[in-house]
Structure formats: structure tokens, C-alpha cells
Amino acid sequence: MLVSYNWLKNYVDLGNLTPEELAAKITKSGIVVEGVEYVAEKSxxxxxxxxxxxxxxxxxxxxxxxxxxxxxxxxxxxxxxxxxxxxxxxxxxxxxxxxxxxxxxxxxxxxxxxxxxxxxxxxxxxxxxxxxxxxxxxxxxxxxxxxxxxxxxxxxLNLNDAILELDVLANRADALSMLGVAYEAGAILNQPVKLPDVAVNITEELEAEDFVSVEVEAADLNPYYGAFVIKDVEIKPSPLWMRNYLMAAGIRPINNVVDITNYVLLEYGQPLHAFDYDKFGSDKVVIRRAAKGEKIVTLDEQERTLTEANLVITNGTEPVALAGVMGGASTEVTAETRNVLLEAAYFDSASVRGTVKQTGLRSESSTRFEKGIDPNRVKNAGIRAALLMQQYANGKVAAGTAEFDQLDRSEKIVEVDTWRINDRLGTDMSADDIALVLTKLKFDFKQEENIFTVQVPTRRGDIGIFEDMLEEVARIYGYDNLPFTLPQGEAQAGALTLRQSLKRKVNKYIQSTGLSETMTYSLTDAANIDRLISPEIKEKAVSPVSLAMPMSEEHKYLRQSVLPEVLRVLSYNNARNQANLGFYEVGTVFVSSESEISKQPDEKLRLSAALTGKWVDHSWQQEKKEVDFYVVKGIVEGLFDYLELDVAFRQAKLADMHPGRSAVLEMNGQTVGFIGQVHPSLAKKLDLKETYVMDINLEAVFEAFEDVPSYTQIPKYPSVARDIAFILDEGIHAGDVKELIESVGAPLVNKVEIFDVYQGANLEEGKKSIAYSLLYQHPDKTLKDDEVEESYQHILHAVNEKFGAYVRS
Structure with a gap:
């Protein structure tokens, strides 16, 4: 709300306050003044x-x-x-x-x-x-x-005026008018408010009901509609002072009739609309819901297609205005207008809000109807506008008002007492102090000792209960006057939650490997919604969640995988000659098991990354090498080691992934993600070279994490290392053999590592050699050679029996 300092002085005595001082006082009372600007520089x-x-x-x-x-x-x-x-x-x-x-x-x-x-x-x-x-x-x-x-x-020209920009919250709709701000300033300064003149000289021989009648078919959306008739108006520029005030409030002057409706809108907070009576096409105003598909051309020259949810003003046949939002072009006031039909109405807030949302139209009128207007100002605003048209357009105002009236104008009653106010605020106000506050607010009240029965004026629709009145008393009494004490009771030091701490640990580790963090939209398009989804999510998700009113086709669905968006970032940078790239994101995906959404989808936190080109592990400062499957596998293994969790890799064929270079991640027998090479056909679509990705379910990782520092005692007894190489069919997984060795060798085998894989000369076709390093160690004694040899032979026998392997000589 833009408030002209000079205009405000017409309603309340501001004394010697500068605009800046007034702004400070208004801000202290609860309505923030975001700034003070002068109409023009000093000349x-x-x-x-x-x-x-x-x-x-x-x-x-x-x-x-x-x-x-x-x-x-x-x-x-x-x-x-x-x-x-x-x-x-x-x-x-x-x-x-x-x-x-x-x-x-x-x-x-x-x-x-x-x-x-x-x-x-x-x-x-x-x-x-x-x-x-x-x-x-x-x-x-x-x-x-x-x-x-x-x-x-x-x-x-009002060039010495200052404009106060008020940040009016939704509950303070009263401050969207000059009179509302005048009441606020009057309460702060303890000054009376001078209300505008509404004494109209009626033209006795003219009766409004002789020219127009009003019929409302949707009383729930329009409980009051008043139509005034002003004859023989002369369209010309509005008076200079009015043009000055409108420009100060950010409205461009047009002509006297239109300017008067805008002036009263700002003065009273009551939207009005002036129709050219001779273009109206009827002597009947009918307010109804629009028919589905009905059309209207609004004042901005745009054709609007309406729905049954829209309320329209009609001439009994066709719409001439969108109720509470904008008038129609067919009845616009122009230089040729001679007779005016003036509308002053009360429209339902939710109805206007729905029309604004559907049409995308927002006006000064709709802003006020959406937040709620004062029912006791509706008719007075119409009378005020009629008076100004009589004065500045030489109009003849017809007697009476053609109206429909089912509007509730009753005032709310709120009871407050001195003890409760002081108890809540920690103050020591007397009954006289509270009475003074209510007087400043211009609220009528009855007082019986320390109890006040307050009659809340309808201009203050935000006040309905004791707590509302408590706030009014506090802010007018002065927040600076409220006592303050240090908080009492036990205090707890602030700290990160375990989840927050784990997210930071993950970020810290992934960044240490040389990957750069990115943040992408949680929304995606039809092409990417089913792409690169982890198997455990694919099992649960029935269909993607789409937005009812997406801003664009590229942001129509809630994503089920973060990887497509990370790959988009990779592609964007690659197209700008950046060859060696690695990006990751810790972000949420949205999973719903319903084909028709009845509740919010589940949000799952995931770690996704994509790499291409050459890469170096910054934590070890290795030389750059081409990114391959084992680079990504190494990053994943390092992360799980850092979190002291076990992870297993199982080769798998996944959609959009290379069939021979992909694996799912398993933890405690459950799938928690996947890694591998993006399928070459998809990489080609994205204009990427050989690219590797990983996707990890952090929800499962965090759930398995134990927040207990681990400790392993330094071994007292020496270890024994033995190496063993098996000749296996090339289809056998090295990891399966490793698990069998660990199982059979327990508890003497402390550690098993693969250190060599060979295929080529001196091996049969379809065979491969895998070499393992076994570390034997007992926590309570020194192992003997025969114990190690016995365990070694058990391992050889078990591997040979299960996998048809034999030891490489």
C-alpha cells in the first residue's frame, strides 16, 4: 500500500512529524513501512x-x-x-x-x-x-x-509529497485504504479522524430505480449490490489535487469519472466500478455464476473464457464485468459517456480469489476483495463517489439506490479485563490505561470496573477474540513499554540432529573425492520421469506424481530419481567445453504407491552422482585417469567405510544402464541403490561421452548407521598372510567367491582382498584367474602353521566344490 503523506494529512493531524518519523511510529505499532520515497527531487x-x-x-x-x-x-x-x-x-x-x-x-x-x-x-x-x-x-x-x-x-503538483510504502499483511485489510491508515495514525498519535463528506445534493425528479433494477442469483457470493445512477456527466480531466494523489499512490489518471472510482477505492478501501449506462444494453443488473465456456472481453482487451466458478455482472443477457476483478470493455467509460451506472458491491473473498487464480488477473479491486472489505463502508463509498461526480463531472445524482441487500453488518463483541491483559503481557496497566488505548483505537466499549466489553468496528475484520484485542492493547500501549526478562528454566545447547550430522558427513566425504555439488529442480519432464530409477523405488512406485497446474512441461512431475537432473547439469557443462566433470547432489525423490493421489507422496533422500572424462581422487592426490566402473565403485566403498557400514555389489541389468557394467548396492540383504555406466544410447542423446553414475538410498544408510564410536583393539599377536589364485569360469562373480572364503575361513581369516584378475595367454577360453590375499590372525593367541594350513585347505575344498574351480599353479 502506497500512502501519500500529504493526502493522509486531510484525515488526521500529523503535527510536525516528518514522513520518516511517522514511518518509524507506524512500524513500531505493527505495520512495517518498507520505505519512504519522495514524489520528486527538490526543485x-x-x-x-x-x-x-x-x-x-x-x-x-x-x-x-x-x-x-x-x-x-x-x-x-x-x-x-x-x-x-x-x-x-x-x-x-x-x-x-x-x-x-x-x-x-x-x-x-x-x-x-x-x-x-x-x-x-x-x-x-x-x-x-x-x-x-x-x-x-x-x-x-x-x-x-x-x-x-x-x-x-x-x-x-504535490512534488513535495512523500510516499510511505506499507507492507500490509493479509489480516490487516483495513490498512489498504487511506481511512484505515488514518485510523492507525490517529491511534498512534491520539488524534481524531476526519471522515470525508457524503452529503449529496439529490436531483429529486430522478429516481435510481426508474433507470435500473438489481437481481442477484448468487446471494452467497454477493450479499450486497448497490447501483447508483449519475446523469449528464461531463467527461474531462479530474481536478489537479485528485490527479496528484492518484499518481502518488501509483495510479495513472484517466478521466474524472474513472479517477473518482479509483480515488474512492484508495480512500475507503471499497472497490467501485463505473459502467457507461447507455452502453449497458439493459435496465436490469443481474449478478450470477457464469455459464461454462461463456466469454467476456475485459478492459485489458483480452477475451476470457469463464467457468461456473466465476461470478459475473450481466445486463440480464451477457457478462459486462468479472465481479470484483475487472470490468468489461463493452461498457467502458469513454469521452463520449454521458450517463453513469455506478456499482458498489460486496463480493465473497474466496470467489474473487478463485477468479483471480483462474484468469491470472489481479487488480487493486481484487486485492481488497480477496482480503475482505468493511461491510459498513460499501454504500457510503458509493455515495462518496456520486458526490464527487456531482462536483467534478457536473453529474445529476438520482435519488435512492437500486440494491440487493442481505449483508451482515453486525459488529463483534470481545470482552477483556485488566488482570488477564497484565498476566499475558507482564505489565502493570491500570483500567484507565486500557480505556485510553481503546479510545485511541476509536473502539466503542462499556466498562465495569476492570472489565471491558468492546464493540469491534467492522473495519477491523481481523479482531474476533481476546487474543486479538490483547495484541491491539500491546501495540498501541507500545511494545517498548512492555517489560522484558531473561528466559527461565533449563537450557539446552544447540546442536545438529543425527540426520543433519550424517548429511554433512556424506557431503564432506563426497566433496573430498573431487566431486562438485549441484542443486537441481525437484520437478522434471515426461522424458525423464521414468529414467534411471533405483530398483527398490521402481518396486514401490505405481505412477509418477504430476502437478495439477505445472508452470511448464519441463516441470510437470515430481522426480523419482535425481540422476536425470544431475546428467542434465553434466551435459550443460560438457556443451561448454568442460571435459573432466563430476557432479553430485543430495536431494529428495518422491514416491507414491497410489495410482490416484489421496495423500502426500513419500519423500526419500538420495545421493546421486555422475562422472565423465578424467578424474583424480583428491583425498589421495592420485594422477588423473579415465573414469570407469571401478572409480565409481571406489567412491562408494570409501563412503561406506567412512560411515563404518558394509556394502555389497551385485551385477545387474538395469534400464538405461550398460548391461555389463552395472551393479546394485546391497546392505544387510536389501537393495540400497546402484552404480554403473550410463547406456551409450542415452549418453548419446545427452551428448555425453562415456559416463558413470551412482545412486544411493541415504534413508536406508542413515537408518543402519550406529551413532556409537567404534574401537578395535590393536592386535597383540602376529598375523599370517597367504595368497591364493583360482581358475574360474568367467561368468562367476569374484564377490561371491570372496564371501565364501570369509564364511569358511571364519574366525581365523581376518581379512580377504582381491588383488589380481587375469584373462589371456596360458588360460583356457572362457576362464579367468582371480587372486585373493588372506590375512590370518587370532585375537588371543599366536597361530600355528598347521592351523593356518588346515583352514587354507578347507577354503580350497569349499571353493573348488561350489564353483568348480582349481588353484592356479
Whole structure:
């Protein structure tokens, strides 16, 4: 809400407060003033001048030679504005004047003739171009005929005004009007509020109901509709003071009738709409729900297709306005308008909000209807506008109002007492203190000793219970006056949760390997929604979750895998000549087991990464090597070692992955992710070279993590190392053999590692050699050779029997 300081002074005495001081007081009382800006920079020596003559410059076709009376002297000024003419009263910057931007006016010669001063446009006086009326956007500003020659133009044009920008929250709809802000300032400063005049001189021979009737078919959405009739209006510019206030509030003046509706909207917080009565096409106003597929062309010249959820104003046949949002182009007030049908209505907030959401239209009117308006101001606002049209458009106001009225205007009653207020606030206020606060707020109340029965005015729709009144008392009494104490009771030092700590550990380790973190959208498109999904998620997810109203097709679904988005980042960087890349993301995926969503999908945290090109493990400072399956496998193994968890790898064929270079990750027999090479066909689509990925279910990892520091005693007894190499069929997995060795060799075999895999010369076709290093160690004694040999032979026999292997000589 933009509040003009000069306009506000018409309703409440602000004393000697500067705009900045007033802003500070309003902010302290609970409504934040985000800033104070002045309408224009300070200018000097700019006055009203009268153009006595205007002739063509003898040496320039597009310049005019003007003789201008500025009160204390007459000046010869050369002006190039297309709308300059004899008999006008204009803004003149005299020689020596300083305009906004520190632009100094001097005597100059233009095409050989002296010019003493400058005739100014509004833009040259510092007013933003978007607020300048269209008809004078390229010319100078002309004052009304009653402007006094020699008078300061700065004051006449309200250039010395300051604008307070209020951040009005949804509960304080009353502050979306000048009167609402006046009540707020009046309460803060303990000043009375002067309300506008609504005494209209009715034209007795005209009755509003003779010209129009009102029929409401949707009373639940429109409990009040009032129609006023103003005849024989004269469309012309609105008075200068009104144009000034509208521009200060961020609204561009149009003509007197439209400006008056906008002025009253800002003054009362009550939206109004003026129809051209002669274009209305009927003597009946019918308010109803729109028919499905019905169309209307709104004032912005856009055709809107309506639904049954939209409320429309019609002439009994076709829509002429979207209720509470925007009028229709067919009944717009123009320069030819002579008779006005003025609407003052109360529309349901939810209905207006739904129409705004559907159409994408948002206006000053809809903003106020959405937050709720004062039911007791609706008709008065219409009367106020009719009075202004009588004064400034020479209109004849018909007696009475054609209306439909089922509006509840009752005021809420809230009871407060001194003890409860002091108990909640920790204060020691007396009953007189509370009575003073209620008086400042302009609330009617009855007092019986320490108990107050407060009648809350309808302009304050945010107040309905004791706690609301408690807040009002606190803020007007002054938050600075409330006592403060240190918190009492036991305190607990802040710390990360276990989940937060584990996320940091994962990030710390993955970053140490040389991967860079990325953050991508949680939304994806149809092409990626079923791509690179981990097997354990694929088992649970029935169908992807789609958005009802996506912003674009690229962000239509909640992702089921993070990898497609990480690969998109990889592709983006690769296309910009970045060859050696590694990115990871710790992010959520969304899993739903329902074909039709009835509840929120499950959110699962995952670690996903993608690598291509050359890579170096920064934690070991190795030389760069081409990324392959074992690089990614090594990162995963290192992470699980860092978290002191066991992980197993099982070769698997997965969609969108290379069939021979992919594996699922298992922990305690459960699948927790996968690693491997992206299928070459998918890599080609993404314009990527050989690329490897990993995807890990961090929810399962965190659940298995034990938050107990581990400790293994340093062995007291020596270990014995034995190496063994098996000749196996190439289809046998090295990991399966390793598990069997660990099982049979327990408890003497302390560690088993693969150190060599060989295929080639001296081996039969279809065979491979895998070499294992076995570490024997007993925690309580030194092992004897025969014990080691016995265990070794058991292992040989078990492996040979299960896998048909034999020992390589």
C-alpha cells in the first residue's frame, strides 16, 4: 500500500512529524513501512506562468517563441512541446532554477534567439513517466485555469509529497485504504479522524430505480449490490489535487469519472466500478455464476473464457464485468459517456480469489476483495463517489439506490479485563490505561470496573477474540513499554540432529573425492520421469506424481530419481567445453504407491552422482585417469567405510544402464541403490561421452548407521598372510567367491582382498584367474602353521566344490 503523506494529512493531524518519523511510529505499532520515497527531487524557482503569446520560431519549424508572464516578470521562452498554445498556464523554470537531476536552467540562445527559462513537462519535474497521463506524455503540463500566476508549481503538483510504502499483511485489510491508515495514525498519535463528506445534493425528479433494477442469483457470493445512477456527466480531466494523489499512490489518471472510482477505492478501501449506462444494453443488473465456456472481453482487451466458478455482472443477457476483478470493455467509460451506472458491491473473498487464480488477473479491486472489505463502508463509498461526480463531472445524482441487500453488518463483541491483559503481557496497566488505548483505537466499549466489553468496528475484520484485542492493547500501549526478562528454566545447547550430522558427513566425504555439488529442480519432464530409477523405488512406485497446474512441461512431475537432473547439469557443462566433470547432489525423490493421489507422496533422500572424462581422487592426490566402473565403485566403498557400514555389489541389468557394467548396492540383504555406466544410447542423446553414475538410498544408510564410536583393539599377536589364485569360469562373480572364503575361513581369516584378475595367454577360453590375499590372525593367541594350513585347505575344498574351480599353479 502506497500512502501519500500529504493526502493522509486531510484525515488526521500529523503535527510536525516528518514522513520518516511517522514511518518509524507506524512500524513500531505493527505495520512495517518498507520505505519512504519522495514524489520528486527538490526543485527551485518553478512557478505557474501564463502564455501570453505563442508564435513559430522564425528559424526553426518545430520550435515556438512564447512570451510568458510569471508574476514578477515576463520571460521570452522558446519551447518545442507540440501542445504549447497561447492562453495556457504552464510550469515555468525561471533562469537560475534547479530541476531534478541537478539540471540548472540558464539563459541561452536557440537558433539565434534568446530563451530565458524553460516550460516544463511532468517528466522534467521528476514525475515517473508511467504516471504521466497519456495525452501529455510527449508535451508540457497545463494547469487548470484557476491556478494563480507566480504560485509555486511544486506545491500545486504535490512534488513535495512523500510516499510511505506499507507492507500490509493479509489480516490487516483495513490498512489498504487511506481511512484505515488514518485510523492507525490517529491511534498512534491520539488524534481524531476526519471522515470525508457524503452529503449529496439529490436531483429529486430522478429516481435510481426508474433507470435500473438489481437481481442477484448468487446471494452467497454477493450479499450486497448497490447501483447508483449519475446523469449528464461531463467527461474531462479530474481536478489537479485528485490527479496528484492518484499518481502518488501509483495510479495513472484517466478521466474524472474513472479517477473518482479509483480515488474512492484508495480512500475507503471499497472497490467501485463505473459502467457507461447507455452502453449497458439493459435496465436490469443481474449478478450470477457464469455459464461454462461463456466469454467476456475485459478492459485489458483480452477475451476470457469463464467457468461456473466465476461470478459475473450481466445486463440480464451477457457478462459486462468479472465481479470484483475487472470490468468489461463493452461498457467502458469513454469521452463520449454521458450517463453513469455506478456499482458498489460486496463480493465473497474466496470467489474473487478463485477468479483471480483462474484468469491470472489481479487488480487493486481484487486485492481488497480477496482480503475482505468493511461491510459498513460499501454504500457510503458509493455515495462518496456520486458526490464527487456531482462536483467534478457536473453529474445529476438520482435519488435512492437500486440494491440487493442481505449483508451482515453486525459488529463483534470481545470482552477483556485488566488482570488477564497484565498476566499475558507482564505489565502493570491500570483500567484507565486500557480505556485510553481503546479510545485511541476509536473502539466503542462499556466498562465495569476492570472489565471491558468492546464493540469491534467492522473495519477491523481481523479482531474476533481476546487474543486479538490483547495484541491491539500491546501495540498501541507500545511494545517498548512492555517489560522484558531473561528466559527461565533449563537450557539446552544447540546442536545438529543425527540426520543433519550424517548429511554433512556424506557431503564432506563426497566433496573430498573431487566431486562438485549441484542443486537441481525437484520437478522434471515426461522424458525423464521414468529414467534411471533405483530398483527398490521402481518396486514401490505405481505412477509418477504430476502437478495439477505445472508452470511448464519441463516441470510437470515430481522426480523419482535425481540422476536425470544431475546428467542434465553434466551435459550443460560438457556443451561448454568442460571435459573432466563430476557432479553430485543430495536431494529428495518422491514416491507414491497410489495410482490416484489421496495423500502426500513419500519423500526419500538420495545421493546421486555422475562422472565423465578424467578424474583424480583428491583425498589421495592420485594422477588423473579415465573414469570407469571401478572409480565409481571406489567412491562408494570409501563412503561406506567412512560411515563404518558394509556394502555389497551385485551385477545387474538395469534400464538405461550398460548391461555389463552395472551393479546394485546391497546392505544387510536389501537393495540400497546402484552404480554403473550410463547406456551409450542415452549418453548419446545427452551428448555425453562415456559416463558413470551412482545412486544411493541415504534413508536406508542413515537408518543402519550406529551413532556409537567404534574401537578395535590393536592386535597383540602376529598375523599370517597367504595368497591364493583360482581358475574360474568367467561368468562367476569374484564377490561371491570372496564371501565364501570369509564364511569358511571364519574366525581365523581376518581379512580377504582381491588383488589380481587375469584373462589371456596360458588360460583356457572362457576362464579367468582371480587372486585373493588372506590375512590370518587370532585375537588371543599366536597361530600355528598347521592351523593356518588346515583352514587354507578347507577354503580350497569349499571353493573348488561350489564353483568348480582349481588353484592356479
Amino acid at each position: 527551485t524557482d518553478v512557478v505557474v506562468g501564463y502564455v501570453e503569446s505563442c508564435e513559430k520560431h522564425p528559424n526553426a519549424d518545430k520550435l515556438n517563441l512564447c512570451q510568458v508572464d510569471v508574476g514578477d516578470q515576463k520571460l521570452q521562452i522558446i519551447c518545442g512541446a507540440p501542445n504549447i498554445a497561447r492562453g495556457q498556464k504552464v510550469a515555468v523554470a525561471k533562469p537560475g532554477a534547479v530541476l531534478p537531476g541537478n539540471f540548472k536552467i540558464k539563459k541561452v540562445k536557440l537558433r539565434g534567439i534568446e530563451s530565458n527559462g524553460m516550460i516544463c513537462s511532468l517528466k522534467e519535474l521528476g514525475i515517473e513517466e508511467k504516471y504521466v497521463p497519456a495525452e501529455i506524455a510527449e508535451g508540457i503540463f497545463v494547469f487548470p485555469s484557476d491556478a494563480v500566476v507566480g504560485e509555486s508549481a511544486e506545491q500545486l
